Amino acid sequence: MPTEPQPLTLSAAVHRAVAAVDPDGTDDAVSDFLRRFEDRDEPISAVVGIEELIAEATHRIDVEEDDPALTLAGAVVTYLAFRRDEADGDPDRLLQLAADAEFDGNPPEPVVAFLEGRI
Numbered sequence: 001m002p003t004e005p006q007p008l009t010l011s012a013a014v015h016r017a018v019a020a021v022d023p024d025g026t027d028d029a030v031s032d033f034l035r036r037f038e039d040r041d042e043p044i045s046a047v048v049g050i051e052e053l054i055a056e057a058t059h060r061i062d063v064e065e066d067d068p069a070l071t072l073a074g075a076v077v078t079y080l081a082f083r084r085d086e087a088d089g090d091p092d093r094l095l096q097l098a099a100d101a102e103f104d105g106n107p108p109e110p111v112v113a114f115l116e117g118r119i
Contacts, residue, residue: 007043008084010050010077014038017076017098020091021069021114029061029070036061037077050081068114075102092118 014037022030036057040047047053058074059065072095079098080087086094095115099107107115 007045008080008087010040010042010044010047011038013044013077013080013087014040014073016080016087016094017073020076020094021073023091027067027069029067030073032061033057033070033073044077044081044084047081051078054078066110068108068110071108071111072099072114075099078102 014034018025018030018034021027025031044050054074054077058070061067062070065071075098076094079094079101082101083097086097089097095118099111099115103111
């Protein structure tokens with residue numbers, strides 16, 4: 001008998017975002033981002049103010065907001081809050097979709113360079 005898929009949790013969305021931007025786990029800022037949310041097991045759809053929550057977390061980690069990997073990790077989590085159906089997609093495609101959504105198709109140069117470096 002088929003069962004319903006489990007809802008995407010905030011923790012799972014963050015794990016997915018981190019795996020997409022830093023698959024080797026070498027970026028300290030991205031690792032810090034993961035630690036902040038690793039125990040948040042509520043469905044991401046139930047998190048009120050997800051955009052503000054993620055923006056605040058990334059800003060606390062990177063006050064200058066110049067770390068493209070962290071910026072994209074935050075963008076992916078925010079994107080997945082609205083497009084949970086993309087959670088299991090190709091990581092590069094997920095990054096591009098999240099960047100397009102976050103920056104209205106016009107990401108800042110560091111983000112563009114980061115994305116181009118992945119291809």
